[in-house]
Amino acid sequence: MENRKDPYTQMLQIQQSVAKTLRKSGVGIGKILSPPPDIQIAYNGFILDKYDVFVDEYWVAGHERNVKGTLSSATQNRSGGSGDAMYESHNHDIANPYTENLIYTDTYKPGDYVKVEPIEASDEMGTSQQYLISGKFIRLDGK
Missing domain, CATH: 2.40.50.140 (Nucleic acid-binding proteins)
Incomplete structure (x- = not known):
């Protein structure tokens, strides 16, 4: 008796092969x-x-995201009115760390x-x- 392959299996394999080549990836x-x-x-x-x-x-x-960082800034220049050197125009640095939950x-x-x-x-x-x-x-x- 001759050893034959299942034609249905072969047909499915051919169809799968063709489908793979046609599929857009x-x-x-x-x-x-x-x-x-x-x-x-x-x-x-x-x-x-x-x-x-x-x-x-x-x-x-x-959607919630957690963020953290440091807000860095400075105050605007201000001066006192007396004219003394200790009251001359100056500002103050600001560095505030923060952690926040943002909800988009x-x-x-x-x-x-x-x-x-x-x-x-x-x-x-x-x-x-x-x-x-x-x-x-x-x-x-x-x-």
Whole structure:
């Protein structure tokens, strides 16, 4: 008896190979139709929604960030009125360390353009095709 390969398996392998070569793996531009949390993005003739995308958390309203630093400044020059050298015009340096919690309130708006990057996600996410959404982009020529 002759050893033959399963033709269905071979056909599936050919289809997968062709699909891999046709799939676009590059980054594209999408247009926001609806902002988070029920985000919708027009991309390559499709409407992507919250089940298809990962969004940079900095673009979700209510995102909190901690910041710290030092506020460095100086008072304006002031002088006393007596004319004595000890009261001549002078200022005071200010160096105040701070730590703050910032809560961002802005998010994507309909019409905003965003970067859409196709990625392969694991099966636990419900589909193998997912997209990373980031940035907010404008054209400088006004188009």
